[in-house]
Amino acid sequence: MSYRVKEMIYTLQGEGANTGAAIVLCRFEGCNLDCSFCDTDYAGINGPSGGEFSTAASLAEAAYQCWQGDDPSRRILCTGGEPLLQLDSELLDTLHERGFEILLETNGTLTAPDGIDWICVSPKAGEDSVIRQGNELKLAYPQEGIDPEKYSNLDFRYYYIQPISGVNLKKNIRLAIEYCLKHPRWRLSLQLHKYTGIP
Ligand code: SF4
Numbered sequence: 001m002s003y004r005v006k007e008m009i010y011t012l013q014g015e016g017a018n019t020g021a022a023i024v025l026c027r028f029e030g031c032n033l034d035c036s037f038c039d040t041d042y043a044g045i046n047g048p049s050g051g052e053f054s055t056a057a058s059l060a061e062a063a064y065q066c067w068q069g070d071d072p073s074r075r076i077l078c079t080g081g082e083p084l085l086q087l088d089s090e091l092l093d094t095l096h097e098r099g100f101e102i103l104l105e106t107n108g109t110l111t112a113p114d115g116i117d118w119i120c121v122s123p124k125a126g127e128d129s130v131i132r133q134g135n136e137l138k139l140a141y142p143q144e145g146i147d148p149e150k151y152s153n154l155d156f157r158y159y160y161i162q163p164i165s166g167v168n169l170k171k172n173i174r175l176a177i178e179y180c181l182k183h184p185r186w187r188l189s190l191q192l193h194k195y196t197g198i199p
Helices: 056-066 089-097 169-182 192-196
Strands: 003-012 022-028 051-053 074-079 100-106 118-121 133-141 155-163 186-188
Touching: 003 056, 003 192, 022 056, 051 056, 056 074, 056 089, 056 100, 089 100, 133 169, 155 169, 169 186
Parallel strands: 022 074, 074 100, 100 118, 118 133, 133 155, 155 186
Antiparallel strands: 003 022, 003 051
């Protein structure tokens, strides 16, 4: 199988429990949803170091070359779009062989292959998550039609509320803070890259 990647960059994770951690960010092309608040350009393969990789080995080699840290234990964040449209066991195995810890950010509507080291689900209104357990549940907030408590029976270690960016960002931050203060299971996640200039 070949893999289509919008961009691959060495950066710091800007959101959620791994905020500030060095990662190779691998943004796969395409998504199976069409959220009104989406702020991600996942179309095409024309971003930095993007392209079509004809094998899992060639993608893993590109990720290996992308890592710039002095730590031999590497970390890759598979995101999108929706990375589970493409991420398969062969690619997971190959990335592990190259020394990568594999982090996933998914909308949760597709099943995930075994072997992912960190699963972050970001559920979307009107879509049931088929991934019901993982490390981190991160909810873009507020979303019409979503009560965060609907997810409280799922099996995640961390629960994050992340204000939706755009013209209502200030209001959404206030609402998110209010929510976290009232429901302490939830923590506030801010999109660090939007405040710091980290790509
Ligand atoms: S699931 Fe994520 S990437 Fe896909 S359209 Fe919705 S917000 Fe955008």
